[in-house]
Amino acid sequence: MSHIIHRHLRQVPPVAVSAQGMMVRDSCGNTYIDACGGAAVSSLGHGHPDILTAMHRQIDRNAYAHTAFFTTDVAEELAERLAAGAPDGMTKVYLVSGGSEAMETALKLARQYFVESGEPQRSVFIARRQSYHGNTLGALAVGGNEWRRKPFAPLLMDVPRVAPCYEYRDRAEGQTVEDYTDGLLQELEAAILAAGPHKVIGFCAEPVVGATGGAIPPTPGYFRGVRALCDKYKILFIADEVMCGMGRTGTMYALEQEGVAPDIVAIAKGLGAGYQPIGAVLAQAALVERIRNGSGAFLHGHTYIGHPVAAAAALAVQKVIERDDLLSAVRLRGEAFKRMLRDAFGKHEHVGDIRGRGLLLGLEMVRDRATKEPFDPARKLHAAIKSRAMANGLMVYPMGGTIDGRRGDHILLAPPYIVTDNDLHEIVSRLHDAINAALAFGAKTANSD
Numbered sequence: 001m002s003h004i005i006h007r008h009l010r011q012v013p014p015v016a017v018s019a020q021g022m023m024v025r026d027s028c029g030n031t032y033i034d035a036c037g038g039a040a041v042s043s044l045g046h047g048h049p050d051i052l053t054a055m056h057r058q059i060d061r062n063a064y065a066h067t068a069f070f071t072t073d074v075a076e077e078l079a080e081r082l083a084a085g086a087p088d089g090m091t092k093v094y095l096v097s098g099g100s101e102a103m104e105t106a107l108k109l110a111r112q113y114f115v116e117s118g119e120p121q122r123s124v125f126i127a128r129r130q131s132y133h134g135n136t137l138g139a140l141a142v143g144g145n146e147w148r149r150k151p152f153a154p155l156l157m158d159v160p161r162v163a164p165c166y167e168y169r170d171r172a173e174g175q176t177v178e179d180y181t182d183g184l185l186q187e188l189e190a191a192i193l194a195a196g197p198h199k200v201i202g203f204c205a206e207p208v209v210g211a212t213g214g215a216i217p218p219t220p221g222y223f224r225g226v227r228a229l230c231d232k233y234k235i236l237f238i239a240d241e242v243m244c245g246m247g248r249t250g251t252m253y254a255l256e257q258e259g260v261a262p263d264i265v266a267i268a269k270g271l272g273a274g275y276q277p278i279g280a281v282l283a284q285a286a287l288v289e290r291i292r293n294g295s296g297a298f299l300h301g302h303t304y305i306g307h308p309v310a311a312a313a314a315l316a317v318q319k320v321i322e323r324d325d326l327l328s329a330v331r332l333r334g335e336a337f338k339r340m341l342r343d344a345f346g347k348h349e350h351v352g353d354i355r356g357r358g359l360l361l362g363l364e365m366v367r368d369r370a371t372k373e374p375f376d377p378a379r380k381l382h383a384a385i386k387s388r389a390m391a392n393g394l395m396v397y398p399m400g401g402t403i404d405g406r407r408g409d410h411i412l413l414a415p416p417y418i419v420t421d422n423d424l425h426e427i428v429s430r431l432h433d434a435i436n437a438a439l440a441f442g443a444k445t446a447n448s449d
């Protein structure tokens with residue numbers, strides 16, 4: 001009996017004993033192709049020699065320094081590199097230990113900016129339904145995934161919520177993409193006005209929705225419209241690129257493809273590529289300057305911020321991405337992967353949508369392709385696909401509640417940037433078998449009911 005509080009208290013997952021490249025091995029000798037990087041984390045695959053060397057070197061030099069006493073060369077160099085590659089003006093960096101911490105930091109930085117700007121009445125964040133921003137109380141509060149929030153709702157701040165940009169389900173037949181996008185922006189503007197623009201701190205959104213939506217990209221112009229509204233009402237645009245950033249969609253930041261810069265961006269996952277727990281917040285210099293000229297200190301901090309070994313790993317990851325031109329690889333392999341998925345599932349009666357950007361792709365499962373009717377949530381198709389895939393030596397990241405936190409199933413795919421075309425063929429083939437086995441099993445149980 002395990003003493004760990006595992007994610008599922010009635011199941012103990014397989015014991016991972018080693019991992020190399022695209023493969024993870026468990027204690028029973030089973031191997032798994034990692035087609036999801038865990039949760040879109042392992043962007044360089046496993047056991048990358050350059051990252052291990054950088055970490056070993058840092059451990060031998062200096063494994064820990066508390067940021068209340070010291071900074072370190074490696075944290076400074078990482079911040080400098082991140083700032084140099086970030087969208088316009090985002091030159092200030094706060095290093096944390098993961099995505100939820102990054103979002104908490106973003107929310108507090110935004111609030112303190114307004115407090116120090118003489119606008120302490122600003123206390124409202126606006127966010128989108130079906131978003132995921134992390135599991136700590138602040139991040140969970142802005143997140144819009146109902147089943148995750150529900151048990152904790154009395155502890156969470158109120159957050160007005162608008163519709164996600166979810167064209168597959170929400171664009172009406174006959175409606176143009178422009179009209180659909182305009183409607184979303186009108187809804188956001190109405191939410192800002194309803195809250196009172198002078199009370200709003202900012203708008204939070206994932207540029208490409210990951211875990212809860214299954215790789216949902218925005219429509220053209222959506223984020224330009226968001227930026228314009230934030231400017232109009234002088235509120236901050238907080239982008240959550242924890243999953244979609246750091247090259248995952250083919251550019252270092254997903255928002256680059258939208259032609260806009262946020263005021264604050266949260267990153268994690270691919271930043272350390274799983275070699276160390278690390279996240280970061282990047283902010284517009286002017287925002288941090290306001291606090292520097294005011295109280296002079298950001299009222300925040302954790303014991304492990306700016307951890308030197310984590311910084312060394314993340315710095316090495318950035319260098320490998322640049323040296324090996326992995327952003328081009330993500331774009332190329334991403335296109336190839338999408339083509340293969342379309343060949344394999346484009347006509348599958350239960351795959352309603354194949355979507356995403358770069359190597360962040362998703363399949364949305366439906367009972368009926370024509371009506372887009374989802375499967376009965378009680379069937380837990382996503383869970384069945386995950387376990388069939390694992391039995392088939394394949395790691396994918398399926399999730400339920402795609403539509404509204406309760407209904408809908410999707411499968412998220414986020415292989416490492418080093419994936420080859422051969423790996424992709426193998427992934428598609430195993431996924432095909434897993435999906436069909438899960439559907440066949442579900443059909444059999446449904447018939448025997």
Ligand SMILES: Cc1ncc(COP(=O)(O)O)c(C=O)c1O
Binds near residue numbers: 039
């Ligand atoms: C968009 C987004 N934000 C925040 C988080 C939370 O990150 P973490 O699990 O590292 O706390 C996640 C994790 O999946 C995420 O996808």
